Amino acid sequence: xxxxxxxxxxxTDIRENIVEILELADxxxxxxxxxxxxxxxxxxxxxxxxxxxxxxxDLDGYGVLYMLNKNVETAAIPFxxxxxxxxxxxxxxxxxxxxxxxxxxxFDDIELLTAIESRLKKRQVQESFYSNTLDKLxxxxxxxxxxxxxxxxxxxxxxRPVKKNQVIYYDGDRGNGLFIVLSGRIKTAKLADDxxxxxxxxxxxxxxxxxxxxxANEPYADTATALExxxxxxxxxxxxxxxxxxxxxxxxxxxxxxxxxxxDKEEQLLHLxxxxxxxxxxGSLLKLYKQxxxxxxxKISREDLAALAGMASETVSRTLSDFKxxxxxxxxxxxxxxxxxxxxxxxKN
Numbered sequence: 001x002x003x004x005x006x007x008x009x010x011x012t013d014i015r016e017n018i019v020e021i022l023e024l025a026d027x028x029x030x031x032x033x034x035x036x037x038x039x040x041x042x043x044x045x046x047x048x049x050x051x052x053x054x055x056x057x058d059l060d061g062y063g064v065l066y067m068l069n070k071n072v073e074t075a076a077i078p079f080x081x082x083x084x085x086x087x088x089x090x091x092x093x094x095x096x097x098x099x100x101x102x103x104x105x106x107f108d109d110i111e112l113l114t115a116i117e118s119r120l121k122k123r124q125v126q127e128s129f130y131s132n133t134l135d136k137l138x139x140x141x142x143x144x145x146x147x148x149x150x151x152x153x154x155x156x157x158x159x160r161p162v163k164k165n166q167v168i169y170y171d172g173d174r175g176n177g178l179f180i181v182l183s184g185r186i187k188t189a190k191l192a193d194d195x196x197x198x199x200x201x202x203x204x205x206x207x208x209x210x211x212x213x214x215x216a217n218e219p220y221a222d223t224a225t226a227l228e229x230x231x232x233x234x235x236x237x238x239x240x241x242x243x244x245x246x247x248x249x250x251x252x253x254x255x256x257x258x259x260x261x262x263x264d265k266e267e268q269l270l271h272l273x274x275x276x277x278x279x280x281x282x283g284s285l286l287k288l289y290k291q292x293x294x295x296x297x298x299k300i301s302r303e304d305l306a307a308l309a310g311m312a313s314e315t316v317s318r319t320l321s322d323f324k325x326x327x328x329x330x331x332x333x334x335x336x337x338x339x340x341x342x343x344x345x346x347x348k349n
Contacts (some may be wrong), residue, residue: 003120005030006047008038008064009082009144010056014105018051021109027116032219035059039067042074049116051103052082054094065097069236077121096235098160122274160232162186168209168224168232175220177236181205183231185291187236188222190305199307200265202227208257213255214240227304272310275349281319282347284309285329289338297330 005202007025009015015031022029030045032038035052036059042050054061061081068074080092084105094102100119100162103111158184162168168179179186181203188201188209188300200222203209213220214237245252247333275283284305288298305320323329328344331335338344 002026002028003048004030004045005116006030006032006038006042006045006050008035008050008056008061009054010034010053010253014082018112021112022116025113032322035061035064038064042068042077043071044280045075047077047305049078049080049119051082053077054081062093062097063110065099069098072251078123080115080119084194094211095160095162099155100160102251118266128185136191152313154257160234162226162230162232164226164228168226169220171221172219175237176216177216177234178211178240179224180233181208181209182231183229186224186230186232187304187307190222190226192201196302197307198310200306201261202288202291208254210255210259211257215258215273227301255332264298277315277319279349280311281305281316282344285323285336285338286344287342288336288340297335299335301334 005022005028007015007018007022009018009031010033015033019029019031027095029231030041030047032041036054038050038052039059039235041047046169047216052061052064059067061083065079065081068077068079072293078100079098080101080103081099082103082105099117100122103115119288162184168186169175183205185204186207187199188203189197189199192199209224209232210220212218244254272280285298288300288308292298302316309316311319320329320331323344324331328338330339
């Protein structure tokens with residue numbers, strides 16, 4: 001059975017050209033000349049993928065995406081924006097709202113078909129991320145009805161791929177929901193007055209991202225960036241507010257996470273304030289080692305390691321070189337392998 005594509009585009013020539021291309025490629029096609037009709041068709045037919053123009057009268061592309069994300073049955077449908085605008089602010093806004101990709105007009109037949117086929121294939125891969133990640137929570141969720149409901153909410157949301165070095169949110173942005181890391185690693189960081197970056201956290205699979213801003217109803221206090229290609233799921237704030245209001249066990253779980261986060265931040269401050277350069281580096285490497293799922297070593301840039309350890313990049317290079325000479329680590333490019341975990345853990349101040 002052929003996949004069904006919904007096209008929402010107010011320009012007749014562009015819309016008809018896309019329809020012709022897709023029908024030749026054996027896709028089933030639905031079409032709408034405005035956002036309101038597009039939302040109605042999506043709700044009724046549940047297409048496999050949606051292509052939507054941004055600049056439309058009455059209901060623009062952002063409005064379409066917002067309406068579809070609010071509905072459980074359409075929130076997981078892959079969504080590609082068609083736009084003549086390629087400024088960063090538009091790309092960022094669309095990705096924050098849950099768009100999967102952009103096609104900038106004019107685009108050719110190959111670009112169109114490649115984007116659609118790639119997104120449909122990624123949809124299948126993303127479904128495996130959900131099952132693998134959520135299965136890890138089974139023991140906990142089975143005993144708590146509210147957390148089981150949270151699991152259901154996550155399963156019904158669409159995962160969002162982020163590329164290495166892609167910013168997820170900036171310091172000062174308003175939080176519109178809670179991110180759950182399905183795979184990969186995300187860093188959060190703040191800039192000091194002198195321009196240096198201080199890493200405030202590293203998040204990996206099953207971790208919650210942005211929970212402080214969401215629960216306090218405040219802007220994000222740091223900037224989140226992908227350390228590697230990752231998969232995230234965004235749970236809208238209103239859904240989480242409802243869960244917290246209805247289920248005490250969900251509230252308790254978030255309080256536990258916040259308490260652990262406060263403890264980690266206190267330990268980090270003590271680590272930066274009182275430890276020597278060598279001890280800070282040893283502690284940072286061990287922290288990364290424990291968080292890493294890669295048995296082959298730790299992958300991190302010199303700059304990110306400097307931000308985590310609270311030191312200059314040149315100091316990082318010298319200290320890593322000393323550790324290598326002492327047989328504590330092995331280093332090849334950005335890959336660091338721990339050779340002697342015990343000696344690193346007993347590093348003198």
